[in-house]
Amino acid sequence: MLQVRDLRTNILKPASLSLSAGECIAVRGPSGAGKTLLLRAIADLDPNDGVVTLEGRDRSTIAGPEWRRLVGYVPAEPGWWADTVGEHFGEWTAALALVRHLGFPEETKAWPIARLSTGERLRLALIRALMALPKVLLLDEPTAALDAASVAAVESLIGARIRAGLAVLWVTHDSEQAKRIAHRLLVVEAGKIREEAFEWLATSP
């Protein structure tokens, strides 16, 4: 579904990968290796070169805003542009099922953004991104600041979407999580990406 060929920025080395519908690829690598840059380049948030296609359509033929609705991206530190949670959602009632699934009450709508914890922000940003009904979702450590119950809720939610056809690129430091959620594994090191077999994970500490 998503084809990336020789995607590069002034920091990221040429990267190629292909992601099928209903597939999840875990992305690992040390901090500062370029994982975030890779996701940002695919979402077309930084100047980049290379060929990216979605279902055969070349990215350069699709306007930036439309591309980012098709290829959603949830950064490690999501941004907020208004004061309360509800203002960041087009229609709160439509988001309610997801909101409840991730452990929030309905009144969350009126909560001020400034009082949210990091984990709450991550989960709400994930819901916000899912509401746009993307075909591909790029997740940058979506469960980094969550407790075990919330991690399980997020994994089950995304897992169900993947089974329904969503393609996901999931950055995670947790090799157990990678095994639970992903079909394949990419390693990013010093701006270069390579695919690794999952067996390697079993022997790594």
Added chain:
Amino acid sequence: MASYIALNYWELAAASVFVFMNAGLSVIFSLRVHRSMLVAAIRMVAQLALVGLVLTTLFSIVSPLWTGLAALGMVLFAGHEAAQRQERRLSGWWSYGLGTGCMMMASVLVTVFALLIAVRPNPWYDPRYAIPLLGMILGNCMTGIALGLDTLTTSLVSRRASVEAQLMLGATRRDAAAPVTREALRSALMPTINSMAVTGVVSLPGMMTGQILGGVPPAEAVKYQILVMFLIAGGTGLGAVTAVLGGVYRLTDGRHRLRLDRLASPRVS
């Protein structure tokens, strides 16, 4: 022409006593500003003497070419000043070019409007009217543009995550930058609104005071002042809107990305 009292050089020298008094205070309280105070005073005298000379010549020849050149010089200098006042500047020629271009467009347009429609001197480019009007409009336009661009660049940097969050969800660059754009325009227009609100109550504008000292009846001076305030509001609004929108255009691109890489690295101060 109405009468006015001409000053001679001894009277000016007598008034300069106050500058020396300030310098003396600086020495007594070790403020260490006496040197810069005296240099500033000397600069002021030299610059004004030069301007007096230039204006005398300009007014006597009434040439469209020399009036235009003087106006151009004023705009270029104002553009330099506006660029200097920004903490985070656009990289390359955009820093100077955007502010100066918008300033030139807005202040020249408003000045020409005033000359052709309101004041109507003969000839319309008579430097005795054109240069002071341009100067007053330009000075305020410069402040507005400098404030607007400064707010725009610093807010885009500090609120990058919030702007990009909207882009990530499929907003256009215009929508994503709208809150920051509004903030920049508001701060550009605020000084003009504030000064209109208090003019005549808290402050007597310099131009009106000057005309009254020059012997013009207060009622006539007030009419000129009202005209100038309208022109200033127009010039500042036009200049700030084009400069801020130009800044948004430059700091985003056709793929609707935020391009903070097009800002020069911050100055070390």
